[in-house]
Structures are given as C-alpha cells and as structure tokens.
Amino acid sequence: MKNQSKPFHPYMSEVSKLESQGRCALSMGDTELAREKYGKAGDIIARSLKLFRSQEFVHDERIFAATAYFQAGLYTEAWKQLQRIEPRFLDERSRQILEDFLPDVRERNRKSYLTKMRHHIHQLWKLKKHEQIIEILKTHPYIYDRVALAFFRAVNCVESGSWRAGNIFYADALKWRPLDRDLMFLAGCAPLNAIRFGNDALIVSQHTLKLTRNAWSVCVAAGIVYLHAMRDGSKLSNQAAKEFIELMDESTATFAELPDSLQSDPDVVNYYNASRAEADALKQFFSQNLTQTQLEESLNSHDPSILISSSNLLIQREESLISESLRLAN
Amino acid sequence: MGRVTSKNFYNAAMDAPKTLPLDWLRSKHPRCDLHSRCLQAVVYRLSVDPTQLAEGSTNRIVDVENWEKDSDLHDCYRFDFSWSGCSALDSDSLLRFQRTWDSEAITENAAIGVMAMLIWELAQASVVTVRQKGRGGDYDFVQREGFEVMKVEVSGIKTAPHLSSLQVRVAEKSISVVLKFPHEGFVSVTAFDYGQEHLVKSVLKYHRGDLP
Numbered sequence: 001m002k003n004q005s006k007p008f009h010p011y012m013s014e015v016s017k018l019e020s021q022g023r024c025a026l027s028m029g030d031t032e033l034a035r036e037k038y039g040k041a042g043d044i045i046a047r048s049l050k051l052f053r054s055q056e057f058v059h060d061e062r063i064f065a066a067t068a069y070f071q072a073g074l075y076t077e078a079w080k081q082l083q084r085i086e087p088r089f090l091d092e093r094s095r096q097i098l099e100d101f102l103p104d105v106r107e108r109n110r111k112s113y114l115t116k117m118r119h120h121i122h123q124l125w126k127l128k129k130h131e132q133i134i135e136i137l138k139t140h141p142y143i144y145d146r147v148a149l150a151f152f153r154a155v156n157c158v159e160s161g162s163w164r165a166g167n168i169f170y171a172d173a174l175k176w177r178p179l180d181r182d183l184m185f186l187a188g189c190a191p192l193n194a195i196r197f198g199n200d201a202l203i204v205s206q207h208t209l210k211l212t213r214n215a216w217s218v219c220v221a222a223g224i225v226y227l228h229a230m231r232d233g234s235k236l237s238n239q240a241a242k243e244f245i246e247l248m249d250e251s252t253a254t255f256a257e258l259p260d261s262l263q264s265d266p267d268v269v270n271y272y273n274a275s276r277a278e279a280d281a282l283k284q285f286f287s288q289n290l291t292q293t294q295l296e297e298s299l300n301s302h303d304p305s306i307l308i309s310s311s312n313l314l315i316q317r318e319e320s321l322i323s324e325s326l327r328l329a330n
Numbered sequence: 331m332g333r334v335t336s337k338n339f340y341n342a343a344m345d346a347p348k349t350l351p352l353d354w355l356r357s358k359h360p361r362c363d364l365h366s367r368c369l370q371a372v373v374y375r376l377s378v379d380p381t382q383l384a385e386g387s388t389n390r391i392v393d394v395e396n397w398e399k400d401s402d403l404h405d406c407y408r409f410d411f412s413w414s415g416c417s418a419l420d421s422d423s424l425l426r427f428q429r430t431w432d433s434e435a436i437t438e439n440a441a442i443g444v445m446a447m448l449i450w451e452l453a454q455a456s457v458v459t460v461r462q463k464g465r466g467g468d469y470d471f472v473q474r475e476g477f478e479v480m481k482v483e484v485s486g487i488k489t490a491p492h493l494s495s496l497q498v499r500v501a502e503k504s505i506s507v508v509l510k511f512p513h514e515g516f517v518s519v520t521a522f523d524y525g526q527e528h529l530v531k532s533v534l535k536y537h538r539g540d541l542p
Contacts, residue, residue, distance in 0.1 A: 005510065008471055008479040012459040016362030019461060023439070024366035027427055067462050093506065097464035104465060138432045153429060168426050211422070 006057050011048045015041045015068065022071060029153070029172050031073065031146045038072030046081065059089040063098060066105065073142030075108040117143045121152070125326055130160035147177045154186075155322050163194040163204050171211035181259045182321055185268070188217035189318045191224055192311050202228045215254040216262060220314075222247035223275045223307055241282050248279035267317050271310040278307065347391060347408040350447050353415050358450040359457045367460065368443030370427045373413050375440035377424065379488065380523035380530065385421065388414040390530060392444065392520075396452050397535040411447065433488060437522065441486025442470065445518035448534050449482065453516070457482075472516065482516040483507040490521035490531075500533050507537055514538040 022037035045065035052058045062081045069078035082105055087095050107113060117140055124133050133156045141149060154169035170187035177183060191205035205221040222244050229240035251272070255263065262268055352372060356365035376390035377383045383390065394407040413419060427436075442460055449455045455472040458479060473479045483503040490496045499519045507515040517535040524531035 005481075005513070008458070012461065012471070013361045016459040016461055020363035020365075020367035027370055027430055029426070029430060063463055064461050067464055071462065091509075093509075094463075097466060100466065101464035134429060135432065138430060138435075141430075157429060162425075162429075164422070165425050165429050168422050169429075172426075 006060065007052075009048065009051055011044055011051075015044050015064070018044070019068060019071070022068075026071075026141060029141075029146055029150050029169070030176075031141050031149060035072045035074065035142070038068050039074055039077075042066075042068035042072060042074065042077060042081075055086075055089045056091070059085045060091075060094055063090075063094060063101070066101070070101075070105060070108075075105060075113070078105050079109040114143055122326065125156075128159070130156040134160065147173050147180070147183075150176070151183065151186075151325065155326070158190065158193060161197055163190065163197070163199055164207060166190055167204070167208050167211050174212055179259050181262045181265075182325065184214060184216055184258065184262060185265070186318055186321060187212045188214070188220045189314050191220060192315050193318055196315070215251045215256075215258050216268065218247050218254070219251035219272050219275060222251060222279070223271060223311060226275065226278055227307060227311070241286075244275075245279050245282055245286075248275055252276065267310075267313050271307070271314055274307040274310045347410040348451075349389070349410045349412050350451055351415060352411060352413040352443070352447070354447055354450060355443055359446050361456065361458045362460050364443065364446050364457055364460065368439050368446065369413075369416060370419070370424065371431075371436050371439035372411070372443035372447075373416070373419055374424050374427055374436055375486075375488075375522050376411055376413075376530065380528035388412060388416075392530045392532055394448060394452075395531075395533045396448075397533065407452070409448075409451070411444075437486040437488045438484075439486075440522065441484050441518070441520045444486075444520045444532050445470075445482060445484045445516075445534070448518065448532060449516060452534055453536070455516075478513075480513070480515045481507050481510050482518055483510075485517075485519045487519065487521040487524075489523040491525065493525065496521050496524065496531065496533065500535060504535060504537060 018037045018041040022034045022041065025031070025033035025037060042065050045061055045068060049058050049061055049065075052061065062085045066078040066081035066085075069075070069081065082098070082102060085098060087098060090098060110116075117136075121133055121136065121143075124130075124136075134153065137143075137149060137153060137156075143149075144152060150169045150173035154166045154173060157163075157169060158166035167187070167190055170183065170190060173183050174180065174187055187208070191201045191208050194204040195201045201224045205217075205224045208217055209221050225240055225244045225247060229237060229244070255272070352369060353365075355369055355372075356363075359365075376392075377387070389410050389412040392409050392411050394409060395404045396407065397404040446457050449457070449472055453472075453474060455474040457470065458473045459471045461470075470482045470484055471479050472482045483506050485499050485503055487495065487499060490499075496519060500517055503517040503519060507517050515537050517537065518532065520530070520532040522530055
C-alpha cells in the first residue's frame with residue numbers, strides 16, 4: 001500500500017463519532033449503550049466497504065469493522081469480519097495488527113468464553129484477589145450485564161479498600177435498576193461495611209448519601225451519626241442530635257417508597273425501629289425544651305447497644321448477600 | 331504565548347504560557363466528538379502525571395516542541411492546559427474512570443486529546459476521524475481548512491525517563507506516517523512524565539514528501 005493513501009470518506013467521521021460515544025458509555029459502565037454505539041459503527045464500516053475499489057483498502061477496513069464489533073462485545077460479528085480478511089492484501093503493519101488481534105477475538109467468540117471468565121472471577125474472589133478482578137473487568141466489560149458489572153466493581157472496590165469507588169459503582173448499579181432490593185440494601189449498608197476496614201463511617205456515609213439517597217441509605221446514615229456521636233461514651237451534641245433527627249424523619253417520610261420486600265425485611269426493620277426509637281426520644285426531649293445538661297443526662301440513660309447489635313446483624317447480612325450474589329452471577 | 335523561535339529552552343523571561351482550554355476538544359473538533367472520547371483521559375493523565383495535582387486543580391503545564399521536517403530548528407512552546415470550564419469532571423468521575431480503563435488505554439486516549447489540542451493551536455487543523463484498529467494503535471486523520479485530509483500518527487508514553495525514549499517513538503511514528511501518507515502528515519508523541527524534571531512533554535512534527 002506504499003505511496004497510495006486510503007481516501008477519506010465522510011462515513012469515517014460518523015464512525016469516529018459513534019466510537020467516541022461508545023467509549024464514553026464504557027467509561028460510565030453503560031455497556032448496553034456502548035454495544036449500541038460501537039455496533040452501529042461496525043455496521044456502517046461493513047456497509048461502506050463497497051466504496052473502495054482497491055482490495056487493500058477493503059481488507060484494511062474490515063479490521064476497523066472487526067474492532068468496532070469487538071468494542072461492542074459482538075465477538076461473533078468481529079470474528080466474521082476477521083475471517084474474511086486475506087492477509088496478503090494487507091501491508092506489514094496491518095498484518096501485525098491482525099495477528100495480534102485474532103487470538104483475542106477467537107477466544108472471546110468461543111461458547112465457553114463467558115462461563116470460563118465468570119468461573120475465573122469467582123476463583124479470584126475466593127482468593128481475595130480483588131484488584132485483579134477489577135483489572136479483568138476493565139478489558140472484559142461484557143462478561144456481565146451493566147448492573148452486574150457495576151455490582152462486581154463495587155464489591156471488589158470495597159473489598160480492596162476503596163469505599164469511595166464502591167459507592168460510585170453501587171450508585172451506577174442502582175441507576176439502572178433503582179428498585180432492586182438487594183442493591184438498595186447493599187448500597188445503603190456500605191458505610192457500615194467500611195468500618196471493617198478502619199474507615200470513618202461518618203465520612204463514608206456522607207459520600208453514600210451524595211450518590212445514593214433513599215429511605216434506607218438515609219436511615220443507615222442516621223444510625224451512623226448517632227453511634228458516631230455516642231462512641232466511647234461521648235456525649236451527643238445538640239448539632240448531632242438534630243442531624244440525626246432530620247435524617248430519621250427523612251427516612252420515615254420516604255420509607256414507603258422502598259420495595260415491599262425491603263420494608264418487611266426483619267434486619268432492616270430492626271435497625272430502622274432502633275434508630276426511630278432513639279430519634280423519637282430525642283424529639284421528645286427537644287419539644288420539652290430541655291437544657292443541654294438535661295438532654296445529656298437523658299441520653300446517657302439510653303443504651304445504644306440495640307442499634308449496635310442491629311448494625312452488626314446488617315453487616316453479617318451484607319456479607320452473606322454479596323457471597324450469594326456472586327455465586328449466582330457465576 | 332510562551333514561544334521560543336530556536337532550538338532553545340524556556341527561561342524565566344518568557345511570557346506566561348498561553349492557556350488552551352480542553353473544551354476545544356468539543357468546539358474545534360466537532361466532527362468526531364473528541365470531547366466524549368478523550369476529555370476524561372486527558373484530565374486524568376494530566377491530574378496524576380507526572381505528579382498528583384492537588385484536589386480541585388484544573389490545569390497543567392505542557393511543554394511542546396513543534397518541528398518542521400528536515401530542519402534543525404524547532405519552536406518551543408509552553409502551554410497551560412485547562413479544564414476549569416469542564417463540568418462533570420469531579421473526583422468521583424475520575425475515580426470511576428481510573429477503575430474502568432487500563433493504564434494503557436488511558437494514556438493512548440490522553441495522547442489523542444493532547445494531539446488534538448496542539449494540532450489546532452499550532453497547525454489550525456481539525457481532527458476528522460479517530461478510529462481504533464485492533465487492540466492497539468489508533469488511526470487518525472486531520473484536516474486543515476482548505477487542504478486535503480492527511481494522516482496523523484499519535485502515540486502516548488506514560489513515563490519517558492530519557493530523551494531517547496521520546497525520540498525513538500517520534501522516529502518510529504515518522505516512518506509510519508510517511509509510509510502511509512507520502513504527501514504530508516503529522517506525528518504527535520506525548521510523554522506524560524518526561525525526564526528527570528518530570529514534565530509533560532509533547533512533540534508535534536510535520537512531514538511533507540519522502541521518507542525521513
């Protein structure tokens with residue numbers, strides 16, 4: 001192909017635009033949208049091959065079509081394009097690209113690809129190789145649907161110590177499946193879980209609320225505010241008490257919006273009731289216009305252990321739910 | 331604007347570096363939606379390389395060499411890449427980005443973004459296609475107003491501790507662009523952590539005619 005330039009055609013810009021949008025969608029974890037955009041790009045290239053009279057360009061363009069399909073997770077389409085390429089028509093560089101590309105496409109086009117990858121991920125999970133799982137998901141984003149992908153990213157980020165990334169991916173998963181009871185539960189409980197890694201639950205829960213604000217995440221955040229303020233036998237300040245009450249009131253006002261199964265979940269209900277009882281007691285104190293000293297005296301007579309034991313139950317529940325979800329997904 | 335018209339280096343007497351807003355990825359290259367493709371990658375790379383910027387920082391200095399073929403002289407520039415006007419680039423979105431793409435893919439797309447910024451500023455050319463080919467390199471075309479479409483070979487290097495690593499990459503890409511496009515074309519190579527001074531350094535080289 002030396003000394004012969006491939007002509008530019010306007011469809012190439014259209015393809016570029018679609019690929020840019022596909023890449024942007026992948027950046028957001030939206031593999032459905034990415035598949036649509038990249039898939040369209042592949043179709044346009046495949047349809048445009050007739051624009052070229054030279055076999056060199058036709059076969060070269062097929063590599064682009066295969067690449068777009070590959071990025072779409074449409075591995076069979078990608079494989080079909082590659083199968084039709086005759087390397088003798090390609091220049092040296094394109095032949096090298098093809099050689100590097102073929103084994104990966106062949107592998108992903110196998111029927112066993114999904115099962116094999118998911119099994120591999122499950123094994124890595126058991127070995128607690130969380131960073132490794134996150135890396136694999138970067139280059140194999142289509143092995144789960146976008147909700148499961150976000151969920152896997154979330155749990156592995158949390159387990160590898162990145163609670164902030166965990167919150168982000170839980171929020172992504174909920175964006176696409178907002179009424180999923182398990183996701184709602186897990187996303188809300190993330191701040192409780194963060195305590196296991198020595199993180200400040202209060203900071204984690206503020207971040208959680210920024211991204212995922214529903215009755216359950218607000219209720220968990222309220223409990224954390226309360227327990228945080230009462231930690232090590234500290235006295236609850238007026239400010240913390242008011243914040244706690246406000247959060248609990250918000251949680252109560254929106255509780256009916258949660259899925260029925262979550263509203264009737266015994267662990268959720270226990271935690272909610274324990275927090276609600278504390279908040280109601282505080283409200284009562286405030287409405288009677290108690291002095292700060294009287295408030296502190298009254299609060300010191302309260303036992304936060306119910307809320308603590310309830311939190312621990314939630315953490316255990318969360319761990320088993322994650323394990324179960326991973327087992328089912330694999 | 332921070333230009334030195336000889337093979338020279340920057341000094342304190344230079345003007346303040348010209349600011350190049352990353353919003354140009356949208357406004358100057360509308361035909362292939364480079365904004366969607368590269369913005370996060372450029373911001374992420376420039377935020378963490380060569381050194382982690384402080385939270386809330388929205389700019390990074392990039393040193394540039396602009397070469398004409400067969401000339402010992404090149405122009406040196408120092409630009410201030412700014413993303414202060416770009417919304418939706420908070421620390422959370424960059425964290426998601428970092429957990430979604432591998433390092434190589436980020437560097438590759440950041441290099442495309444840097445190329446697009448420089449090729450507009452220094453050659454008044456607009457990118458008309460960026461299409462990925464296989465697992466690796468991209469295949470890009472640019473167009474100067476009133477001129478034919480030409481090729482640009484882009485490459486990104488995350489860490490280039492020595493001058494040679496940057497020079498070698500520029501030479502490789504130069505051969506590639508001339509083989510593909512014998513009439514004219516560009517090479518753009520960006521090292522995001524260059525030399526002992528840990529700079530961001532980019533080379534833009536214009537080719538016309540035969541093999542170098």
